[in-house]
Amino acid sequence: MRIESPHRWDVDYQTATDIQKKLRDRLVLRGENRSFKLVAGADVSYNRGDDIFYASVVVMDISNFVVVETANHHGRVTFPYIPGLLSFREGPVVLAAFEKLTKMPDAVIFDGQGIAHPRGLGLAAHLGLILDLPSVGCAKSKLVGEHEPVGWEKGSSAPLIYKKNQVGVVLRTRTGVKPVFVSPGHRLDFTDAVNLVLSSVGRYRLPEPIRHAHTSVNNLRRELSGI
Numbered sequence: 001m002r003i004e005s006p007h008r009w010d011v012d013y014q015t016a017t018d019i020q021k022k023l024r025d026r027l028v029l030r031g032e033n034r035s036f037k038l039v040a041g042a043d044v045s046y047n048r049g050d051d052i053f054y055a056s057v058v059v060m061d062i063s064n065f066v067v068v069e070t071a072n073h074h075g076r077v078t079f080p081y082i083p084g085l086l087s088f089r090e091g092p093v094v095l096a097a098f099e100k101l102t103k104m105p106d107a108v109i110f111d112g113q114g115i116a117h118p119r120g121l122g123l124a125a126h127l128g129l130i131l132d133l134p135s136v137g138c139a140k141s142k143l144v145g146e147h148e149p150v151g152w153e154k155g156s157s158a159p160l161i162y163k164k165n166q167v168g169v170v171l172r173t174r175t176g177v178k179p180v181f182v183s184p185g186h187r188l189d190f191t192d193a194v195n196l197v198l199s200s201v202g203r204y205r206l207p208e209p210i211r212h213a214h215t216s217v218n219n220l221r222r223e224l225s226g227i
Contacts, residue, residue, distance in 0.1 A: 001104065003095050005130055009088055010078060016085050020121040027115065027125055029184050031192035032134060037063055039200055040105035041209025042097070042127075044090045045217040046077075047227050053077045053090065054224070055097040056217035059105045060209045062200050067212060071100035072220050084118050087126040094127060107134040107188075107196055109207050111214065113143050114183035114193070116160055116168035124185030135185030136193040137168075138207055142181050150179050157194060169194050173201045180205065 007019050039062045046053045054074040060067050073096040079089045113122025114137035122143070128135025145162035147170045154175045160168035160183070168183030169190055184193045200207035206214075221227070 001099055001101060003099050003130065005095070009092050011088070013082060013085070016082075016088050017119060020085075020119040020126070023126065023129055024115075024120040027121075027129060027185075028187045029115070029189055030187075031189045032187060036106040036134065036196060036199075037061060038068060038103065038105045039196070039207075039209050040101075040108045041111070041207065041211070041213035042094050042108060043111045043210060043213040043217045044094060045221045047221065047225055050225070051077050052225070053093045054217050054221040055090070055093040056213045056220060057094070057097045057101060058209055058212040058216055059101065059103055060200075060212060062208065065202055065208050069101060069103050070212075070216055071097045072216065073097040073100065074220065074224060086112065087121070087123045090123060091127055091130075095130065098131060105133065107136070108185075109197065109200060109209050110135060110137050110185065111139065111210050113137040113139055113181070114168065114185035116142075116144055116162065116181060116183035118144055120167070122183070122185070124183070128186030132186070134187040134192070134196075136188055136196055137181075137183045137185055138197050138210060139181040139183075140178075140206075142170075152176055155198065159190075166190065171197060173198065173207075174205050177205045
């Protein structure tokens with residue numbers, strides 16, 4: 001597939017933040033009243049201090065957790081590390097991996113944030129909008145917001161609140177394990193985002209598409225870099 005970006009990626013800090021604010025207004029944060037079967041997980045890896053980034057996209061049939069397709073890409077990154085602008089650093093290599101897919105997923109889970117972001121446009125929201133696919137961020141740690149304690153049973157949750165608005169859900173995906181931070185990216189509401197993540201969880205804390213993408217991209221990095 002050919003992916004057209006609505007903006008350049010090699011921009012300065014002010015331009016990048018302006019882009020985020022403009023794109024935030026284009027997000028669709030409502031559900032589509034349908035279930036998803038083919039769900040992609042996307043992840044990025046790199047060696048510390050290196051400017052070569054590796055990306056993997058794994059498309060999985062979540063009815064049986066069978067991998068349908070995997071696409072990889074690697075390339076040189078020029079955008080610096082700046083908190084809150086991760087998508088400008090990782091976005092191009094991830095989108096290049098998506099372009100190699102022959103089967104388009106019904107939805108995407110990103111290892112990152114959706115709207116739970118200082119300007120409401122984390123990686124999952126930014127790339128979900130460009131891909132025009134239902135997308136959700138499922139992060140292991142919190143970027144913004146506060147929440148009440150979460151129950152210990154699987155499925156327990158609490159709203160994630162930032163500046164008096166809900167931006168995500170703190171979700172327990174396995175009984176007795178640390179929760180994850182779920183936030184809609186594009187074409188999903190909070191309920192749909194949580195349901196997508198829970199339906200994609202197997203025996204472990206993280207959704208299976210993300211786990212497989214994580215394994216795939218680290219194998220790719222070790223294979224190509226020798227580290």
